């Protein structure tokens with residue numbers, strides 16, 4: 001019998017095995033024990049009213065199957081998908097709302113613990129929003145920017161501000177099909193209304209609504225969040241760090257920040273280097289304080305400060321099982337309630353910090369941006385006080401991988417020409433010449449229902465071998481980082497010759513870590529800039545680019561998949577399809593969406609097929625664009641010198657973080 005492999009990562013697998021030997025249960029065990037509901041999994045269960053739940057299965061399992069109200073299968077399936085997209089949009093966007101209110105509080109002088117770090121980015125954003133900034137007080141500009149973004153949530157008519165960042169042709173498609181988002185909250189509310197009993201029953205209309213609400217996420221919530229976080233905490237540039245469970249230190253207080261919102265984590269980064277706090281840690285027998293992260297809060301502080309990451313979603317319980325975490329501070333999203341249960345077996349304290357996200361069994365220390373430092377200090381001291389309670393048991397692991405993160409839109413632009421000639425020209429040229437076959441956004445969660453993180457690794461390896469440049473976000477990035485795939489050396493060893501040539505010339509890894517899940521918005525703006533640069537497609541649709549989320553599990557992932565599809569990117573998700581029950585819905589989301597937007601959302605559980613489909617989309621796009629046919633192995637003998645200034649900066653970043 002084949003061995004029961006639960007994780008695609010050897011170190012994670014060792015911890016899982018250790019846990020099993022010690023009678024500990026994790027998401028991997030629960031995933032095996034709890035088979036997914038076969039009706040809900042395919043989208044065929046309707047539970048939006050109390051005449052049901054209506055399960056459109058068994059002898060009724062054809063397109064003509066109907067619920068008690070008469071809702072046909074395609075209506076039920078598309079309605080379910082729309083609700084998922086709306087929930088995903090709500091999550092990212094509520095996070096963005098908090099960022100907008102934080103910027104407003106900073107501008108109004110209501111919080112002394114935060115400041116505007118990147119004034120250049122503030123001005124860039126103000127320029128896009130058509131806010132005057134020359135000669136004005138920074139706080140006045142910031143107030144106007146925050147106010148304009150806050151209006152994006154409650155706007156009833158018109159368009160969200162950032163629609164204008166999309167290429168004109170992409171915008172035209174949205175207008176034609178009536179999916180230009182007006183206000184973020186309005187789109188979420190409308191989606192909830194239309195999926196209520198007895199409202200919208202037309203699958204096509206429901207799915208267009210899914211695209212509209214998701215566009216409010218991508219070009220609204222996610223993009224607002226990315227930009228405001230850059231303004232407040234700095235726009236990322238390359239930074240060296242480490243990943244995996246070996247980031248925990250045996251002789252230091254280990255604090256892990258987990259979730260998605262970067263605000264509290266930013267202050268914790270500051271507090272842990274406060275000499276008084278370090279002294280306090282020493283007074284408790286620790287040699288110092290070691291801060292690490294998990295999931296997307298990790299990505300945020302990794303991108304800006306080189307804080308190491310213990311990995312993505314499926315690593316959270318395993319992290320506790322090392323026995324080395326003194327405090328696990330969580331904010332919102334992707335936090336398993338199982339954490340409090342597993343932490344009972346160790347000395348680890350789970351601290352919830354948002355009134356929106358409490359977990360029975362956790363300690364609640366509520367974060368408030370007006371007294372951020374005070375709260376951060378309380379949390380850090382709490383962790384220090386817990387250090388002496390650490391026992392020796394736990395699956396101690398020392399392995400870790402180096403990585404380079406911090407690739408923002410701005411840096412990618414800069415690395416292709418330095419301060420004076422920053423552009424996307426070299427990237428477009430490399431694609432046109434066939435050195436780079438295409439670009440893939442490798443994103444999304446990791447999932448215990450497959451050997452977790454394994455699909456990310458498989459696809460990353462195969463794609464770069466095929467000269468495909470990867471931009472990654474979220475747990476996709478974490479999976480690559482933990483596997484040691486985010487280093488320039490990776491390019492030398494594994495990338496195809498054309499891609500390797502480009503990576504060597506600039507000094508970048510073949511997989512560029514763009515940040516947290518909300519930073520998928522960076523992919524949208526990069527694709528828009530590539531369209532504007534010329535030579536490829538003049539809209540996002542038609543680019544030799546594909547989005548992949550091989551292990552997705554969150555509702556947020558569906559919103560992301562839909563906003564990429566509506567923006568013109570073919571998207572392939574792994575795992576079973578949540579719309580599988582209806583052929584009509586599947587056809588709408590694939591063929592019909594492609595005709596209208598040049599994007600699709602395909603579900604394909606077989607990783608080999610995902611790879612095949614991806615390369616096929618890329619090659620067909622090249623053919624449509626009439627650019628040179630990709631020929632494997634054509635390049636590699638000559639070197640393209642793109643920009644040495646960017647390379648020098650990268651080396652400087654590596655040296656700065658050498659001590660880590």
Ligand code: XCC
Nearest residue numbers: 313334444445474475517
């Ligand atoms: Fe969550 Fe962002 Fe998914 Fe990871 S990737 S499991 S959503 S942490 Ni966004």
